[in-house]
Amino acid sequence: MSVIRFLGCLFITYAPLFVLICQYVLLDAKLLIIALSSCFFWMISILFTSLIWLAVPPLYETNIWIIIVSFVCQEIIRYLFFRLLLLLERTINYHSRLGQRQSEIHYIKGSLASGLGFGVGYVLVMNTGLLTKAAGPGDLEASGCSMSLFVLNSFNAQIFGLLNVAWTMIMFIVLKQYKYKYGQTREKQILKLKVIVSLVSHFAASCITMIDNCAVTLTLLYLLLICICVLAVYITFGHIKGKKDEFSTIIQDRIPLGLNDSNSDKKSKHENEKEKVKEKKDSSSSTTASSSESN
Amino acid sequence: MTNFNQLKKISFTFVLLIIFIINAALVAKIECKGVDLSDEMYFQKLVVSSFRTLNTKDSFGSDSKRNGESGSLHLLMTDESVAKLFEEPPKMKVTLITRHSLLTKEFLDKLSTETSKIGTELKISGLVLLSNMKPPKEFSPVSTYPQQETGLHPDSKYKWNPSGNSLFYNSWDFPIMYLPNYSQSVEVYNQAKSNSKNDSYPRYGGHLKGFNYAQFNSKVCLRRGFCDLIGGQSVYSFLGGGYDHEKETVLFHSAIDSLSFFPMDSPGYDSSSASVAALLAAIDAVYDEKRNGGISLDDWKSAPTQIMFGFWEAEKFGHLGTLRFLESYDQKIDNFNKDNINKIIELTQIAINSNSEIYAHIEHEHKNENKNENKNKNENKNENENERRHEHEKKDGSKSKSEELRQFLNSVSEQGNNVGIKLPKILNASLNTPGLPPSSSESFLKMNSKIATVALADFNEQFVNKYYSSVFDEMKLGNSSQVIAVSNLIARSIYAQAFQLTNMSKIPQTLKIDHDLIRSIQNCLSIDNFCSLYNNYFDDTFGYYWPTNYPSVYQDSSAAIHSAFIKNFIQLLISKKEKQCKSDSDCKKNQDCIKSNCYNTVAYYHPAYSTNVNWNEDKGYYEIGNKKNAVWSESVWSVIDFKSFVISSPSIDIALIVIGFILIIFYYCLIYFGLKLNKKYSFFNFQKN
Numbered sequence: 001m002s003v004i005r006f007l008g009c010l011f012i013t014y015a016p017l018f019v020l021i022c023q024y025v026l027l028d029a030k031l032l033i034i035a036l037s038s039c040f041f042w043m044i045s046i047l048f049t050s051l052i053w054l055a056v057p058p059l060y061e062t063n064i065w066i067i068i069v070s071f072v073c074q075e076i077i078r079y080l081f082f083r084l085l086l087l088l089e090r091t092i093n094y095h096s097r098l099g100q101r102q103s104e105i106h107y108i109k110g111s112l113a114s115g116l117g118f119g120v121g122y123v124l125v126m127n128t129g130l131l132t133k134a135a136g137p138g139d140l141e142a143s144g145c146s147m148s149l150f151v152l153n154s155f156n157a158q159i160f161g162l163l164n165v166a167w168t169m170i171m172f173i174v175l176k177q178y179k180y181k182y183g184q185t186r187e188k189q190i191l192k193l194k195v196i197v198s199l200v201s202h203f204a205a206s207c208i209t210m211i212d213n214c215a216v217t218l219t220l221l222y223l224l225l226i227c228i229c230v231l232a233v234y235i236t237f238g239h240i241k242g243k244k245d246e247f248s249t250i251i252q253d254r255i256p257l258g259l260n261d262s263n264s265d266k267k268s269k270h271e272n273e274k275e276k277v278k279e280k281k282d283s284s285s286s287t288t289a290s291s292s293e294s295n
Numbered sequence: 296m297t298n299f300n301q302l303k304k305i306s307f308t309f310v311l312l313i314i315f316i317i318n319a320a321l322v323a324k325i326e327c328k329g330v331d332l333s334d335e336m337y338f339q340k341l342v343v344s345s346f347r348t349l350n351t352k353d354s355f356g357s358d359s360k361r362n363g364e365s366g367s368l369h370l371l372m373t374d375e376s377v378a379k380l381f382e383e384p385p386k387m388k389v390t391l392i393t394r395h396s397l398l399t400k401e402f403l404d405k406l407s408t409e410t411s412k413i414g415t416e417l418k419i420s421g422l423v424l425l426s427n428m429k430p431p432k433e434f435s436p437v438s439t440y441p442q443q444e445t446g447l448h449p450d451s452k453y454k455w456n457p458s459g460n461s462l463f464y465n466s467w468d469f470p471i472m473y474l475p476n477y478s479q480s481v482e483v484y485n486q487a488k489s490n491s492k493n494d495s496y497p498r499y500g501g502h503l504k505g506f507n508y509a510q511f512n513s514k515v516c517l518r519r520g521f522c523d524l525i526g527g528q529s530v531y532s533f534l535g536g537g538y539d540h541e542k543e544t545v546l547f548h549s550a551i552d553s554l555s556f557f558p559m560d561s562p563g564y565d566s567s568s569a570s571v572a573a574l575l576a577a578i579d580a581v582y583d584e585k586r587n588g589g590i591s592l593d594d595w596k597s598a599p600t601q602i603m604f605g606f607w608e609a610e611k612f613g614h615l616g617t618l619r620f621l622e623s624y625d626q627k628i629d630n631f632n633k634d635n636i637n638k639i640i641e642l643t644q645i646a647i648n649s650n651s652e653i654y655a656h657i658e659h660e661h662k663n664e665n666k667n668e669n670k671n672k673n674e675n676k677n678e679n680e681n682e683r684r685h686e687h688e689k690k691d692g693s694k695s696k697s698e699e700l701r702q703f704l705n706s707v708s709e710q711g712n713n714v715g716i717k718l719p720k721i722l723n724a725s726l727n728t729p730g731l732p733p734s735s736s737e738s739f740l741k742m743n744s745k746i747a748t749v750a751l752a753d754f755n756e757q758f759v760n761k762y763y764s765s766v767f768d769e770m771k772l773g774n775s776s777q778v779i780a781v782s783n784l785i786a787r788s789i790y791a792q793a794f795q796l797t798n799m800s801k802i803p804q805t806l807k808i809d810h811d812l813i814r815s816i817q818n819c820l821s822i823d824n825f826c827s828l829y830n831n832y833f834d835d836t837f838g839y840y841w842p843t844n845y846p847s848v849y850q851d852s853s854a855a856i857h858s859a860f861i862k863n864f865i866q867l868l869i870s871k872k873e874k875q876c877k878s879d880s881d882c883k884k885n886q887d888c889i890k891s892n893c894y895n896t897v898a899y900y901h902p903a904y905s906t907n908v909n910w911n912e913d914k915g916y917y918e919i920g921n922k923k924n925a926v927w928s929e930s931v932w933s934v935i936d937f938k939s940f941v942i943s944s945p946s947i948d949i950a951l952i953v954i955g956f957i958l959i960i961f962y963y964c965l966i967y968f969g970l971k972l973n974k975k976y977s978f979f980n981f982q983k984n
Contacts, residue, residue, distance in 0.1 A: 008954065011958065023966055080311075137502055
């Protein structure tokens with residue numbers, strides 16, 4: 001029975017991440033590399049958290065302070081990885097445009113792979129130790145509820161794995177959007193709000209785990225997961241049915257990723273406007289030339 | 296510019312990597328301060344197990360699977376619960392929590408039969424016996440005539456040990472363990488009791504592990520390298536420190552090992568520890584010039600009779616110590632002549648007697664066992680006694696040498712009591728016995744039947760110790776003042792024999808043993824292996840959690856703690872400190888390093904293991920010879936472990952795996968149908984490369 005419990009906890013923990021990885025990451029070597037790199041980066045964030053914990057003895061007993069430290073480290077590393085991904089994306093796509101045999105990175109897939117890497121890293125670090133204990137004959141009741149600690153932790157790990165994917169995608173895409181909003185203050189403020197919502201939700205999720213009641217904790221975490229996932233989907237794809245968000249066109253315009261064949265013939269709106277301006281200039285210059293000639 | 300920015304970023308990445316490596320190096324040096332969850336989940340208990348021992352024919356003891364087995368704790372305290380266990384077996388696998396009074400051969404055989412049937416409902420992971428229960432009225436796991444095969448009467452049907460149930464000489468394929476710690480026993484008892492109140496979950500379970508590598512018998516396992524010979528190091532010494540091969544020798548000796556069903560908890564108070572303590576305290580008294588009337592070491596050396604002290608190891612496994620000493624003496628002492636031993640006084644079981652009496656057993660001259668056993672004891676007791684008494688008289692009316700030795704002891708006792716020293720009264724043992732009781736002296740008499748031999752014991756016709764060779768053979772069983780009295784008797788007998796006294800009044804009145812010393816020695820040997828007295832003789836103590844005088848396996852270069860203590864005790868009595876040392880190699884030849892100082896060797900180790908084995912240099916293992924002596928070996932065993940924990944319901948475990956599968960399918964469907972919906976309604980353009 002202990003092996004069955006171990007397998008059950010394993011499946012519960014890794015179900016969503018496993019499906020996402022099989023569907024997207026494993027099909028592309030570059031995405032796999034991105035996922036592994038982001039996992040490594042997440043490990044670095046936890047390493048820094050533990051070093052700070054070791055260095056500051058007052059942190060040993062106080063959960064809230066270590067939550068804060070961990071949250072800050074993870075978000076800083078997430079941002080740093082975003083910058084690295086940006087550099088990688090530009091380098092590869094630059095060479096691709098030069099005609100070298102390198103396929104481009106789809107930005108959304110890159111964000112998804114990064115998020116999956118962070119999620120897997122979290123689950124590996126936080127859950128593997130407990131999973132190995134779940135394979136033994138004994139059980140341990142979680143304090144504050146009558147649920148097994150292994151089961152509770154599996155559900156927690158599943159939620160936080162998915163949340164890490166959502167947070168990563170939100171941050172990466174919003175920061176990318178922010179980069180391309182020139183002088184548009186209101187939209188920038190909306191983007192800032194989205195980032196703040198993501199950060200606050202991360203902190204809130206961490207604090208929810210301190211509640212001493214399993215049912216309340218899991219309910220709140222699942223609600224938070226649904227909300228953040230909806231937000232992530234909305235931010236990622238930019239629109240709901242019938243309404244195209246300006247961002248989606250900007251994405252298509254600013255990132256020449258060759259999104260799909262049907263769009264390859266379409267020129268971006270900006271290019272169209274440029275051409276129109278050029279045509280006007282050309283036409284005005286030709287009119288001036290002809291008028292001068294006539295004169 | 297672009298290149299410079301790129302370079303900047305790449306450099307940043309490298310700096311990050313270097314910081315990580317430095318931090319990793321720092322972390323590696325810092326001790327992990329995490330909490331192991333196993334400490335919260337599993338309640339580890341200190342147990343002793345009846346691990347596998349083997350002889351030439353068979354293997355004995357209990358065994359478990361390599362990784363052990365778990366089961367729900369099931370309380371088994373009464374005969375009714377035992378009957379119910381077989382009639383209505385529990386639905387789940389159980390770990391039986393029981394007591395010694397239920398540990399019978401019939402019960403264990405039935406348990407073994409029922410659990411090994413194909414399709415049986417009764418499944419057990421093992422047995423755990425608790426120590427917080429009242430001990431049974433009697434419990435002795437050895438035979439009714441211990442060490443009979445290597446004794447003087449191998450065919451006798453006499454029962455020296457009526458409590459013997461021979462449980463030690465059986466084997467079972469499930470682990471049987473004992474919890475010596477009282478508080479842990481209470482904890483396990485309470486956990487099992489809470490299980491017995493209802494069948495619901497969560498409940499307490501137990502995991503037992505005690506895997507033994509050896510199989511079949513000693514011949515096979517020695518060849519395979521899965522067992523080691525049982526044995527150790529006997530210790531012998533001579534009064535005065537030196538040996539004179541021309542003098543007649545009187546041997547005062549005792550067995551030093553003990554045994555139980557759980558060998559690693561063998562206090563053996565009455566069976567060996569008390570007699571060893573008595574003999575050591577007597578040696579201490581005779582060497583003390585203040586108490587022995589000013590006799591110095593040189594005076595002892597020049598005494599007309601040589602006194603030898605013997606402490607024999609592994610006697611409970613067929614007189615291994617004495618047999619090897621007599622048949623294969625290792626020549627540590629040049630010209631050692633065992634034929635000069637013409638008198639033997641042995642201390643066997645001496646502690647259980649509240650009347651200040653001790654029985655002196657001698658070997659009967661004429662062996663008429665059949666005649667005596669067939670007759671009714673009550674009807675013909677007087678006739679037998681007269682008949683047998685005459686057997687000890689020679690044709691010319693003089694008494695046998697053993698009888699004379701018995702008379703000698705009697706006179707020492709009487710004289711001592713007359714001068715106010717409390718000595719036990721010497722009683723002649725019954726003639727209804729085969730002769731000497733199971734004792735180390737039997738080996739000497741087999742070598743030379745003319746040696747005058749007396750074995751002192753607290754029993755007459757049968758053992759009074761109902762817990763002979765069991766975990767219950769503890770100090771609280773015996774009478775400390777009896778042991779002190781016997782020790783005084785031995786001290787005065789040593790003096791009288793050394794100087795061949797016929798008038799016992801010449802024995803100094805000051806010759807008395809140190810009461811505190813004898814109590815400390817008894818405490819160290821049968822209660823606490825980490826006692827303070829051992830600190831005087833060892834730099835580091837190396838005892839076991841529970842008091843045990845089990846010999847364990849023979850090692851050429853080391854000895855069990857009780858052997859080492861005896862040797863060091865005698866050495867420090869006689870020898871003087873020489874130079875400082877860290878090990879024996881820092882001292883001269885014929886010197887030993889004790890407590891960081893060199894001492895001249897005056898007490899000697901002698902190997903104690905079966906004489907029926909020969910070391911095969913080419914093959915690298917012991918081969919069994921052609922003698923009839925049994926070859927005892929102990930299996931190599933892995934960690935012996937018992938832990939209790941909480942078990943969750945199996946139905947919850949099955950539900951978990953079902954939920955896991957459902958979640959995988961759910962998330963797959965969510966993404967798959969999400970993509971299909973996207974294709975239909977074009978929410979986004981998400982193209983694969």
